[in-house]
């Protein structure tokens with residue numbers, strides 16, 4: 321993996337912003353789906369697809385590809401949007417999200433869309449599958465295989481017991497090729513994680529299970545790329561990156577609010593922006609980068 | 619009954635209202651939920667009785683095992699989540715700690731069926747009736763509308779058996795009234811033509827309404843079809859089913875669930891052992907669901923009114 325320079329950071333920042341716009345557009349078109357999680361993870365997806373991962377959009381099932389396992393399937397709008405911007409399929413197809421006959425199922429389906437490594441949506445099942453994939457790779461290619469396994473998790477799904485069964489085995493087997501990233505946005509459906517089911521001290525928990533732990537700002541490309549680099553340099557341990565993110569990032573009336581977990585623009589809480597203006601306001605804010613640049617329509 | 623603008627309420631809402639009434643009447647009623655309190659309509663109860671409500675987080679295995687412990691201490695725990703996750707994810711925990719122990723815990727599975735719609739196949743529980751009706755000691759209730767769900771919830775709180783109650787997410791036509799009788803273990807006649815029926819439909823859950831519309835359409839054509847609403851899948855009303863088979867000589871079952879192991883299968887088990895007659899089964903034929911609107915999916919998976927009508931015609935031809 322190359323290190324980042326200012327020019328690449330600027331490019332990634334702009335790409336992440338385009339992806340956020342696509343997320344909003346596809347959610348408006350679908351009329352249902354999740355807003356907060358996908359917006360919060362747009363920077364990490366951009367860094368993975370456009371800088372970190374070994375993959376080939378013209379050959380989605382390339383045997384040498386790194387594996388990306390999305391455990392919290394409900395944030396799939398960010399996965400689909402990033403895949404489309406990478407060239408896996410036309411941007412136009414994003415408008416079919418959640419519609420009958422679409423490859424872009426409401427929660428990702430492995431058999432509908434190549435490159436999706438596993439179907440997900442039901443929470444807490446991704447990490448154990450990642451452990452299984454990595455164990456299989458070790459049987460075939462030995463301990464020093466170059467293949468990387470990236471597992472994306474949400475904080476809410478750490479409440480599932482199955483997650484910790486995977487954590488334990490990953491630590492036991494010293495699966496150094498696993499880099500798991502937690503979307504630590506502090507929200508879930510019904511409130512803040514620390515009210516619903518406290519997860520802290522989260523870093524200590526993973527350390528106790530023999531994982532290499534890093535905490536980063538999930539919106540800072542230097543930190544995202546740096547942490548993945550460190551994870552790959554660590555010998556004999558799987559890595560967890562706790563990425564502090566802002567749910568709804570980029571759309572101020574959604575930011576940090578659990579009420580935007582599962583609503584698309586147009587169906588969210590009305591206390592700040594009325595329903596009929598939520599879509600337009602969100603797009604406008606993203607286009608102008610929160611008022612920093614002028615919209616082309618002004 | 620057949621107006622386009624008839625009242626529609628989500629079945630799950632009836633559960634939410636019923637639970638508050640059950641809790642008003644019995645202080646041992648407890649509510650436990652796994653981060654879906656409002657979705658499953660347990661929030662009415664949680665607001666009124668916060669001291670009797672437990673939020674377990676996204677942890678369905680813990681949800682039912684904790685409830686089993688509470689039942690051991692004399693509580694009447696109602697546990698709610700999406701049917702896909704409870705009883706989908708935690709089946710063995712339910713089997714061992716609730717049914718094998720014979721402890722009274724209520725499993726409330728909301729968002730059952732493919733009518734969940736755009737969330738897609740991962741969230742559409744169409745195997746839950748099979749999973750629950752196979753368990754010794756378990757009662758299985760699948761209400762046809764919100765009013766029946768309310769009555770069922772109140773009734774369940776007073777029984778001793780572990781119970782599964784299956785709820786749908788979408789708005790469903792109200793086809794019963796406060797006076798319609800509800801009794802666990804009893805089927806009800808919901809549509810009876812004046813002549814001897816030529817076909818009997820047994821239906822459960824949200825599709826009972828569609829079965830009645832189909833029967834009404836046949837009545838207009840001079841073909842008599844009788845409809846039983848069977849919300850109590852276990853215990854099942856053997857007598858009513860056998861009598862309908864004797865009367866009509868042909869049966870169609872209707873459910874929003876896999877054909878394999880579901881409600882229709884339960885009816886078929888009764889018929890083949892007691893009074894075999896030709897039978898057709900409406901439901902999902904060995905497939906998973908997918909994203910789409912509820913109507914698109916009901917059509918695609920052959921559970922629309924036209925499909926019920928075709929099944930009636932087919933079974934008539936087999937008599």
Ligand SMILES: Cc1ncc(C[n+]2csc(CCOP(=O)(O)OP(=O)(O)O)c2C)c(N)n1
Nearest residue numbers: 357441442443474475476507508509581653
């Ligand atoms: C096994 C399971 N139980 C419940 C759900 C319902 N559910 C969907 S998202 C969610 C909240 C999870 O929190 P998190 O992933 O942190 O949400 P976000 O940060 O994306 O808002 C829940 C409970 C599910 N998808 N799977």
Ligand SMILES: [Mg+2]
Nearest residue numbers: 475476505507
């Ligand atoms: Mg979260």
